[in-house]
Amino acid sequence: MGYFYNPNIHPYTEYIKRKEALEDYAERVDLKVIFDKKYNPVEYFQNISYRESRRCLICYQMRLEQAAHIAKKGKFDFFTTTLLVSKYQKHQLIREVGEAIGDKYGVPFLYQDFREGFKQTGEISRQMGLYRQQYCGCLYSEIERYAPRELRKEIFKSTTLE
Numbered sequence: 288m289g290y291f292y293n294p295n296i297h298p299y300t301e302y303i304k305r306k307e308a309l310e311d312y313a314e315r316v317d318l319k320v321i322f323d324k325k326y327n328p329v330e331y332f333q334n335i336s337y338r339e340s341r342r343c344l345i346c347y348q349m350r351l352e353q354a355a356h357i358a359k360k361g362k363f364d365f366f367t368t369t370l371l372v373s374k375y376q377k378h379q380l381i382r383e384v385g386e387a388i389g390d391k392y393g394v395p396f397l398y399q400d401f402r403e404g405f406k407q408t409g410e411i412s413r414q415m416g417l418y419r420q421q422y423c424g425c426l427y428s429e430i431e432r433y434a435p436r437e438l439r440k441e442i443f444k445s446t447t448l449e
C-alpha cells in the first residue's frame with residue numbers, strides 16, 4: 288500500500304507531476320495508493336519559517352507523522368518512506384525521526400537502506416517513461432538544484448539556510 292502526502296512540494300505544478308507519475312506507476316503495477324487530498328504548502332512554510340536550516344528535519348517530521356497516523360488508522364504492520372531510496376537524503380535523521388514517531392503511534396518504522404537500488408530505480412522509471420523529479424521538492428531544494436552558484440550564495444547568505 289502506498290501513501291502520497293507531500294505538502295512540501297513546490298510549485299504546485301511539480302506536485303501535480305509527481306502525483307500523476309505515481310498514479311501512472313500504481314496503475315501499471317497494480318499498487319493501491321492512498322492519495323491525501325490535503326495539499327497545503329502554506330502549512331509547510333509556516334512550520335519552517337525562521338527554521339530554514341532545519342527544514343529537512345521538519346519536513347521529515349511532518350510527512351512521517353502523517354504516514355504513521357494513516358498506518359495506525361489503517362492497522363498497517365509498519366510504515367516507511369520512499370525517501371530511503373535517495374542517496375541525497377539524510378538517512379540517519381530519517382531513521383531517528385521515523386522511529387520516534389513510530390514509538391509515538393505504536394506502529395513500527397521500517398528502516399531499510401534502499402540506496403543500493405538508486406541507479407536501478409532511475410533506469411526502470413526511464414524505461415517506463417515516468418516523470419523523474421530533479422530536486423527534493425521544496426523551494427529551497429529547487430534553488431539549490433537550478434540556481435547558478437553565485438545566485439545561491441547571494442540568496443543563502445542572507446538567510447538562516449547556511
